[in-house]
Amino acid sequence: xxxxxxxxxxxxxxxxxxxxxxxxxxxxxxxxxxxxxxxxxxxxxxxxxxxxxxxxxxxxxxxxxxxxxxxxxxxxxxxxxxxxxxxxxxxxxxxxxxxxxxxxxxxxxxxxx
Amino acid sequence: xxxxxxxxxxxxxxxxxxxxxxxxxxxxxxxxxxxxxxxxxxxxxxxxxxxxxxxxxxxxxxxxxxxxxxxxxxxxxxxxxxxxxxxxxxxxxxxxxxxxxxxxxxxxxxxxxxxx
Numbered sequence: 001x002x003x004x005x006x007x008x009x010x011x012x013x014x015x016x017x018x019x020x021x022x023x024x025x026x027x028x029x030x031x032x033x034x035x036x037x038x039x040x041x042x043x044x045x046x047x048x049x050x051x052x053x054x055x056x057x058x059x060x061x062x063x064x065x066x067x068x069x070x071x072x073x074x075x076x077x078x079x080x081x082x083x084x085x086x087x088x089x090x091x092x093x094x095x096x097x098x099x100x101x102x103x104x105x106x107x108x109x110x111x112x113x
Numbered sequence: 114x115x116x117x118x119x120x121x122x123x124x125x126x127x128x129x130x131x132x133x134x135x136x137x138x139x140x141x142x143x144x145x146x147x148x149x150x151x152x153x154x155x156x157x158x159x160x161x162x163x164x165x166x167x168x169x170x171x172x173x174x175x176x177x178x179x180x181x182x183x184x185x186x187x188x189x190x191x192x193x194x195x196x197x198x199x200x201x202x203x204x205x206x207x208x209x210x211x212x213x214x215x216x217x218x219x220x221x222x223x224x225x226x227x228x229x
Contacts, residue, residue, distance in 0.1 A: 001175070040215035042158070049208060049222055050150075050158065055215035093158050097214050100163070100172040102148075107157040 002026050002096050006105035012113040019081040021108045023094035028075060031098060038098035041070055041079045044107075045090045053092075054079065086112060115139040117209050117220035124226045129199050135192040135209030135220055143167070143187040146212035149194050151205035152222075159205070162194070163212055177203075199227045 003026040013019040029038045037057035042050040052061045054070035057077055067082045081088055089112060094105040120134040135147070149161040162173045162183040171183050182195040192209050204227045210216040 038214065042216070049219040050216070051219070052215055052217050061217065095158070095215065101174045102160045102163070104158040104160060
C-alpha cells in the first residue's frame with residue numbers, strides 16, 4: 001500500500017498569513033497517461049463532511065477560493081493557503097488515487113494563532 | 114445538484130452485520146465510480162472500497178476485504194455496503210462519495226458503532 005504522510009500534524013497560523021501543509025507519498029503517484037500526479041486535498045470543517053479542494057495535485061475544484069493552491073512533484077506535495085481566513089480552520093487531508101487502496105494522509109489540523 | 118444521502122447506521126454487536134445504503138441524485142449514477150470512506154472517532158479518513166459504474170470492478174482495503182461487500186443498483190441510483198463480521202475497530206462514520214478520480218462529492222456520513 002502507498003503510505004501518505006502529512007506534516008505537521010497541527011499548525012497554528014495568524015490571520016492573513018500563509019499556511020503550508022506537506023504530504024509525502026511512499027512511492028511515485030505520477031499517472032503517466034495523464035501526465036499528472038494522482039493527488040487530492042480535502043478540507044473537513046468540524047462536524048462536516050470532507051470537501052474536495054485540489055485534484056491532480058494542483059487543480060482547484062469548482063468554487064474553491066484562489067488563496068488555496070497545490071503543488072509539488074516526485075513524492076512531495078504541498079497545500080498552501082496564501083492568506084489565512086477564519087473560515088479556513090479545518091482538518092486538511094491529502095489522498096492518493098494512483099493505486100488501490102487509495103490511501104489518505106493522517107490529516108493536519110489548522111488553527112488560528 | 115449532486116446529492117448523496119447515506120442511510121442510518123446504528124449500534125451493532127461484535128460479529129454482527131449491517132447494510133448501509135447511499136441514495137444519489139443529480140448526476141448520471143451508472144457512469145460514476147463510487148467509493149466508501151470511513152472515519153473512526155477523532156481519527157483520519159480511511160478509504161474502504163470502490164466500485165465501477167457498471168459494477169464489474171470492485172476494490173477493497175485490506176482491513177475489510179472478505180468481510181465487507183460493496184454493490185450498487187443503477188436502476189435505483191443507489192450504492193450499498195454490506196458489512197459482516199463487524200469488529201469494534203469498524204466503529205466509524207461511513208461516507209459514500211462519488212469518484213471522479215478524486216472524491217468530488219460526499220454524503221453527510223452515518224455513524225456505525227460496534228460494541229457489546
